[in-house]
Amino acid sequence: MEKICVLGAGSFGTSLAILLTNKNEYNVVLWTRDKKQYDEMLNTRKNENYLKDIYLPEKLSISIDLESSLQDSNVILLAVPSQAVRSVLRTIKPYVKDDQIIVNVAKGLEKETGLRISEIVKQELPNNKYVVLSGPSHAEEIAKEVPTAIVSSSQDIKVAEYIQNIFSTSKLRVYTNPDVIGVELGGALKNIIAFGAGIADGLGCGDNTKAALMTRGIREIARLGIKMGAKLSTFSGLSGIGDLIVTCTSMHSRNRRAGILIGQGKSLDETLHEIKMVVEGITATQVAYELSKKYNVDMPITKEIYKVLYEKKDVKECIENLMLRDKAQELEEVVLEKLSL
């Protein structure tokens, strides 16, 4: 039986470990670094802080020992926050064999370097094949086997298909997409817009506002993405508009919930204390703001959210800035299509 090692027992790692175990075709081990959480999961078969009221299947192995978890694993699933990916890769490096496939589900960009996760993996584990799984997939719904669709993306189509086969179930439909850059950027950058949608909700704006943010948000994501080498069509797929829709509208979204609290007047510290889990959009905003300057791309929504988060600007003033910018015509961006061909 093939073995899959899930690194990170937060909400998403745990939900995917449950899904794979229930498929009954793989030997799945869920690794955590946290002894208290390890004991809780072993004793209660629950991971209460991350996935309330969900039971862990008996066949799912829980581990705190990294070396044995990784040993003989065909697939190593990285399910830790983006900012932890490099340190986790450095920790596992001595135990990883070249034929083990690295699958990443983190949706973010490295703060210090602006790098995508595939670029970090290339630097730290240059000999391993890499796949990113992305798309609209909240952990709470994956764990309850709500029908969901995602993409498996790799430069190597055979490896993307291998991972597609492993993760496909009657409740999870997996497509392949060769555009790793677009898939990774879609997943990371939608968090910024979701945070903004949350701010709008927290301020009591309406559905019109959110629809405008989502529509113009995917445009600015695509604008940057194309300059960075992504394909335009990826942004109209599951890891683009699909994930943007779910994150901007769902109460499961930590990014949206964080935005709501900021819109209601809470400080960033109070907000993070309340959410407790990772809110990737906060770092992504800073990185995307820098990238927009580097690539000379207009990203007005990201810019205003940056001002809210990093310059403590008033949220109402930032919305007014967005509304009163220079007038523009929507179709001018047809040029994007030409750029991405």
Ligand SMILES: NC(=O)c1ccc[n+]([C@@H]2O[C@H](COP(=O)([O-])OP(=O)(O)OC[C@H]3O[C@@H](n4cnc5c(N)ncnc54)[C@H](O)[C@@H]3O)[C@@H](O)[C@H]2O)c1
């Ligand atoms: N939760 C979701 O619905 C969901 C869906 C798709 C993708 N993702 C992405 O998956 C990634 C993980 O998200 P999550 O929701 O599971 O986060 P989470 O906050 O629920 O859990 C993160 C886990 O990583 C562990 N961790 C943090 N730093 C670590 C380190 N240095 N070494 C080892 N373990 C470490 C934490 O202890 C925790 O168990 C994020 O990038 C997120 O965007 C989440």
Ligand SMILES: O=P(O)(O)OC[C@H](O)CO
């Ligand atoms: O809870 P969020 O906002 O981090 O979103 C989680 C996933 O990216 C949804 O697909």
